[in-house]
Every structure is written in structure tokens, then in C-alpha cells.
Amino acid sequence: VDTSYKRIGEVDDKVKAFLTLDEERARTLAKQLDEVDASAKDVLFGMPIGIKDNIVTKDLRTTCSSKMLENFNPIYDATVMNKLRAAEAITIGKINMDEFAMGSSNENSAFQTTANPWNTDYVPGGSSGGSAAAVAAGEVPFSLGSDTGGSIRQPAAYCGVVGLKPTYGRVSRYGLVAFASSLDQIGPITRSVEDNAYLFEAIAGHCPSDSTSAQLPVPPYHESLTGDIKGLRIAVPSEYLGEGVDPDVRQSILDALAVLEKEGAVWEEVSLPHSKYALAAYYVIASSEASANLARFDGVRYGYRAEGAKDLLDLYKKTRSEGFGDEVKRRIMLGTFALSSGYYDAYYKKAQQVRTLIKKDFDEVFASYDVVIGPTTPTPAFRIGDQLNDPMTMYANDILTIPVNLSGVPALSVPCGFKDGLPLGLQIIGKHFDEATIYRVADVYE
Numbered sequence: 199v200d201t202s203y204k205r206i207g208e209v210d211d212k213v214k215a216f217l218t219l220d221e222e223r224a225r226t227l228a229k230q231l232d233e234v235d236a237s238a239k240d241v242l243f244g245m246p247i248g249i250k251d252n253i254v255t256k257d258l259r260t261t262c263s264s265k266m267l268e269n270f271n272p273i274y275d276a277t278v279m280n281k282l283r284a285a286e287a288i289t290i291g292k293i294n295m296d297e298f299a300m301g302s303s304n305e306n307s308a309f310q311t312t313a314n315p316w317n318t319d320y321v322p323g324g325s326s327g328g329s330a331a332a333v334a335a336g337e338v339p340f341s342l343g344s345d346t347g348g349s350i351r352q353p354a355a356y357c358g359v360v361g362l363k364p365t366y367g368r369v370s371r372y373g374l375v376a377f378a379s380s381l382d383q384i385g386p387i388t389r390s391v392e393d394n395a396y397l398f399e400a401i402a403g404h405c406p407s408d409s410t411s412a413q414l415p416v417p418p419y420h421e422s423l424t425g426d427i428k429g430l431r432i433a434v435p436s437e438y439l440g441e442g443v444d445p446d447v448r449q450s451i452l453d454a455l456a457v458l459e460k461e462g463a464v465w466e467e468v469s470l471p472h473s474k475y476a477l478a479a480y481y482v483i484a485s486s487e488a489s490a491n492l493a494r495f496d497g498v499r500y501g502y503r504a505e506g507a508k509d510l511l512d513l514y515k516k517t518r519s520e521g522f523g524d525e526v527k528r529r530i531m532l533g534t535f536a537l538s539s540g541y542y543d544a545y546y547k548k549a550q551q552v553r554t555l556i557k558k559d560f561d562e563v564f565a566s567y568d569v570v571i572g573p574t575t576p577t578p579a580f581r582i583g584d585q586l587n588d589p590m591t592m593y594a595n596d597i598l599t600i601p602v603n604l605s606g607v608p609a610l611s612v613p614c615g616f617k618d619g620l621p622l623g624l625q626i627i628g629k630h631f632d633e634a635t636i637y638r639v640a641d642v643y644e
């Protein structure tokens with residue numbers, strides 16, 4: 199805990215990962231744990247962890263990087279926070295993100311833009327950019343992010359750390375501020391695959407407060423790091439190495455495949471033919487769900503309330519106009535439109551049908567292969583400001599991560615080299631609830 203705060207003091211004015219520190223409480227807890235015999239304890243015992251600011255923490259400001267929740271102090275802890283407490287991990291503070299997790303660069307935060315620790319002129323990715331940057335900068339060894347459409351894996355790739363998007367239903371969403379409920383998952387970000395497996399073990403599992411959480415036991419994921427991938431069957435989608443993918447990124451994936459092949463795995467090219475529709479389907483589905491979920495921020499029940507409203511309707515209008523940033527407004531408008539009567543069938547329903555086809559693509563590939571491998575992102579990180587006024591280019595950052603969310607399968611990003619001093623990520627996608635195989639492969643590669 200000392201090391202963590204010391205490092206934050208040294209670098210966070212440049213990295214700008216943390217929004218709120220919880221130093222007094224963290225130090226008190228650390229002192230208490232100092233008195234305990236740690237030898238028989240969980241591996242997370244006394245370990246500092248940073249939490250993305252859309253995971254609610256009791257009596258600790260939870261802003262979603264939005265003016266709307268700038269002074270919001272939750273009255274309860276998310277299930278993952280209770281689980282971390284049970285493992286005796288220590289929360290260091292709350293971490294910057296794109297407002298309500300909408301974005302791919304952290305530039306949509308209402309408060310600050312986190313920088314990529316490898317080169318502070320570049321973005322750390324998003325929306326969990328702060329969580330990835332904090333780990334990459336050595337401020338904390340562990341952090342939690344959330345991934346609705348790439349938001350753990352893309353920043354993990356840009357910052358050179360390990361990030362897992364678990365199977366939908368594997369980690370409780372209770373206490374995760376909802377963006378797109380059918381896609382959102384909380385997941386671990388760490389420096390090594392082994393750390394990742396331990397943190398994942400601590401936060402996974404059934405939760406009665408989340409009706410979509412799966413009633414399956416949590417295996418000891420760290421035991422799957424056996425080093426043995428002999429005979430493992432890897433599928434490499436041609437769509438993941440084709441047009442739009444930087445040639446150096448493509449080469450880094452081919453190099454990684456050569457390493458895995460040497461260890462006894464076999465790989466073949468396959469096709470995920472519907473993945474080209476994933477981005478379009480995602481932005482209809484995610485925006486639709488967001489428009490419904492964000493209706494709760496009305497100036498009455500939570501957070502920000504505009505002053506000087508004439509009546510109730512005016513209060514809603516003023517509060518939402520002043521409280522939300524541009525990207526959030528764009529999503530709410532897109533989603534409201536897609537769900538409106540007369541357009542619902544053409545947009546929302548159609549997008550759900552496309553989603554089913556994308557899932558079927560994965561089901562077919564997984565009938566003959568153990569994992570799917572490709573790049574996490576088509577390029578390394580971009581410069582701060584470069585894509586700010588270009589939402590379509592910004593959305594394309596997640597072209598390789600979004601099919602995974604639409605299918606519900608798990609995927610991990612592990613560092614696989616550099617281009618121009620900026621890290622690249624290898625994406626390993628697994629079958630539903632088979633994170634163990636992903637970890638086994640990632641560990642052999644790492």
C-alpha cells in the first residue's frame with residue numbers, strides 16, 4: 199500500500215489515472231492486516247487494487263467520470279467489492295474512464311484525460327483506460343475494469359498489460375453502473391497472466407442479486423497454468439488479419455502463432471463471416487440499452503440536479519443537458535431512435551438477429567477448435583486528440599473485440615510486442631465458461 203501511494207505520488211500527475219484516492223481507509227486496513235499472520239492467506243491478502251469508477255463503492259465517490267455523478271456516494275458495495283474484501287485486497291482508489299464507459303480513449307471523461315504510460319502523448323485506450331494505465335505505470339498491481347464492447351481488452355493492449363473479458367454471466371454485475379446490460383462484464387487487469395487468474399478467481403461466481411449470473415462453480419483458474427498446450431487446436435479468423443489491420447500487428451500475431459506451434463499447438467485459418475456486421479449491430483444494441491438504462495439519471499433520484507427549472511419536464515431537460523457529455527447524448531439519441539415505434543423492427547430487432555448470426559459463427563468454429571486467436575486491435579494506440587471529432591474512426595478501434603461481447607464468450611488480451619514503442623495485444627478467445635483454456639494458452643505464450 200505504501201509503494202502504491204508512493205508511486206501514485208510520483209507519476210499520477212502525468213498518467214492521470216486516479217479520480218479519487220481512499221488513502222486513510224486503505225492505510226488503516228493495511229495496518230490491521232499487518233497484525234495478522236499472512237502465511238495461510240489468500241494470494242490477494244493485503245494487495246493494492248484500483249477500481250474503475252463505474253463499480254459502486256460504499257461511502258466512496260463513484261462518478262462514472264460524469265458530471266452527472268460527480269458527488270455521488272453509493273450506499274452499498276458492488277458484489278465484486280464484497281468479494282475483494284473477503285480476499286482481503288485493499289482498495290487504493292477509483293479510476294478514470296470514458297463517461298459511463300462510452301469511448302475508446304478516455305477522452306470522454308468529464309474530468310481528465312488519462313495518458314498512455316508508454317508515451318504520454320498517446321491515449322491509453324478506453325473505456326477502462328485508467329485501469330490499464332494504472333497497472334502499466336506500476337501504480338497498482340491489480341485493477342478492475344468493465345468490458346461492454348472491448349473496454350478491458352483494447353486498453354490492456356494499448357498499455358501492454360493483461361486484461362480479461364469474462365464469459366457473460368461469470369462475474370456479478372450487481373453494483374456495476376449499467377451501460378448495456380446484455381453485454382457488460384467486469385473483469386481483471388494485471389501485469390501477468392498468473393495474477394490475472396488469481397484476481398479472476400476472487401471476483402467470479404454466482405450472485406443472487408444478478409439474475410444473469412451463472413450458477414456454476416468457479417474452478418481454480420491458476421491451476422490451469424500447466425504449460426502444456428500439446429495438441430491444442432487454434433482457429434485464426436481471416437477477417438482478423440485482413441483489411442484494416444496494420445501489417446506490423448499482423449506480423450506480431452503470426453510470430454505469436456509460431457511460438458504456440460513450437461509448443462505443440464496447431465493452427466488453421468477459419469472464417470467468421472458475420473463479424474463485418476458486428477460494429478453496426480453493437481452500436482444499435484448498446485445504444486438502445488444505454489438509452490433505457492440512463493433514463494434513471496433524471497435529476498430526482500441520483501446525482502446532479504440542474505438549478506432554476508420551471509417544472510418537472512424542464513428539470514429533466516436541464517439536468518440531462520448539463521449533466522451528460524456529448525458522446526453519452528449521442529448514444530441516448532441513437533438508442534431512443536432505434537427503439538422508437540416504427541423503427542424498432544428495422545434497427546433493434548434486425549441488430550439482435552445479426553447478433554445471433556455472429557454467435558453462430560463462433561459456435562461453429564468452437565465445434566472444432568479450442569481457442570480463436572487474433573489481434574486485440576487493428577493498430578497500436580493513437581495520439582490524444584487524433585480521433586476526438588471522428589466518432590466512426592473511434593468506433594473502429596473495437597472492430598475485433600466487439601464480436602466477442604455480442605457472442606458472450608470470454609477473451610483475454612496479452613501483450614505481444616511493440617510498434618514504434620507502443621504495445622500490441624494478442625487476443626485469445628475461448629468457449630463459453632472456458633476461461634481456463636484461455637489462461638493456459640496465454641501463460642505458455644507470455
Ligand code: GLN
Binds near residue numbers: 324350377
Ligand atoms: N468503445 C466501446 C464503446 O464506446 C467500448 C464500450 C465498453 O466496452 N465499455 O461503446
